[in-house]
Amino acid sequence: MITTPADIAAAISILNAHARAYGCGKEAIYAYKKVAALIDARAGIAQARPVGVLAECRNCRGTGLFFSWYEGQSNERCRTCSATGKVYLRFVETTISGHRWHHPYIDAGLPILYAALGSPEINFDAGARDLINKYKDGRCERRPFESAGDWQPNAPGEKLEAERAAELLNLVEGWISTLGGADVPQTWPLDYARQCIKTYALELGCVGEACHYCGAGDIKTRFGTWSKHLRWSHPVCKDHADMPSTQWDKTPPLDALGPHARAWLARRPSEAIAA
Ligand SMILES: [Zn+2]
Ligand SMILES: [Zn+2]
Incomplete structure (x- = not known):
C-alpha cells in the first residue's frame, strides 16, 4: 500500500501555512493535503484522532453581540455562539511524517478518520457529543473529541514568495499527477485535487x-x-x-x-x- 513520501508531507506543511496566510492556491493546497492524509490514514500510519477546540466566535469577534460588517457592533445577541463569544469546533488531527495537521471534521476530517479506523460505521452521539464507532466485527467503541493541546485554528500563516511557492507546488503537483489506479479508492477526492491544479493563479x-x-x-x-x-x-x-x-x-x-x-x-x- 502506498504512503505519502516525507518530502511531499514537508512541502504540504509549508504550503499549508502559506494557504492560511491567504497565499495563492489555497483551495488546491487543502485538496492536496486531504489526499495525502487519506493515503497515510488508509496505510494505518496517520495516527488520526478526533479533537475539539473552544475558539473565539468569528461572527461576533468574541463579544457575544452580533457584529455587522456594514453597520458595526449591535446590541443583538449573537446566534452563532448563543451570545457566549465562543464556539466549539471539531477537527481530525493527523500526524503525517511527523507533521501535525488538522482537518475540519465535516469536510476532510470524517473521511480521513474513516480510512484510519478501517472503515467502521461512525455515528455522532449528539447528547454526549462523542463518536460511536461500529466495526465490521461487531465491536462498538465510543470516541470522545480529545483536547487539541496547544493548537488553535486560524493561527497566523506565512505567505511564500512566488518562486518558493512554485518550487513546492511543482513538487506536490508532480506527485498528485502520479497517483491513480488501485492506489487510490474511487471515492477519494483525487479528481478534485487534479482539477485544482488548473484553476488557480x-x-x-x-x-x-x-x-x-x-x-x-x-x-x-x-x-x-x-x-x-x-x-x-x-x-x-x-x-x-x-x-x-x-x-x-x-x-x-x-x-x-x-x-x-x-x-x-x-x-x-x-x-x-x-x-
Ligand atoms: Zn458569536
Ligand atoms: Zn510614470
Whole structure:
C-alpha cells in the first residue's frame, strides 16, 4: 500500500501555512493535503484522532453581540455562539511524517478518520457529543473529541514568495499527477485535487520598483492585473496613476519569473496572454 513520501508531507506543511496566510492556491493546497492524509490514514500510519477546540466566535469577534460588517457592533445577541463569544469546533488531527495537521471534521476530517479506523460505521452521539464507532466485527467503541493541546485554528500563516511557492507546488503537483489506479479508492477526492491544479493563479506580487510606464522612482499606486495563470501588479507614479484600466499593460511579466515559476507555468500550456 502506498504512503505519502516525507518530502511531499514537508512541502504540504509549508504550503499549508502559506494557504492560511491567504497565499495563492489555497483551495488546491487543502485538496492536496486531504489526499495525502487519506493515503497515510488508509496505510494505518496517520495516527488520526478526533479533537475539539473552544475558539473565539468569528461572527461576533468574541463579544457575544452580533457584529455587522456594514453597520458595526449591535446590541443583538449573537446566534452563532448563543451570545457566549465562543464556539466549539471539531477537527481530525493527523500526524503525517511527523507533521501535525488538522482537518475540519465535516469536510476532510470524517473521511480521513474513516480510512484510519478501517472503515467502521461512525455515528455522532449528539447528547454526549462523542463518536460511536461500529466495526465490521461487531465491536462498538465510543470516541470522545480529545483536547487539541496547544493548537488553535486560524493561527497566523506565512505567505511564500512566488518562486518558493512554485518550487513546492511543482513538487506536490508532480506527485498528485502520479497517483491513480488501485492506489487510490474511487471515492477519494483525487479528481478534485487534479482539477485544482488548473484553476488557480500564481501570485507574483509587485513586479519592478520604478513606475512601469516612465521609470520614475516616486510611486503613488500599483495596478494589479492577471492573465489565466498569473497575478501581479506594477508600480505606477502619480503622473500615470489615473490611466484608465483599458490602457494598462497586461502582458504577463515572464522575465520576472524564476526557474521554478517558469517550470510551474510550463505545466500549464494553455497560458493566455490576454487578461
Ligand atoms: Zn458569536
Ligand atoms: Zn510614470
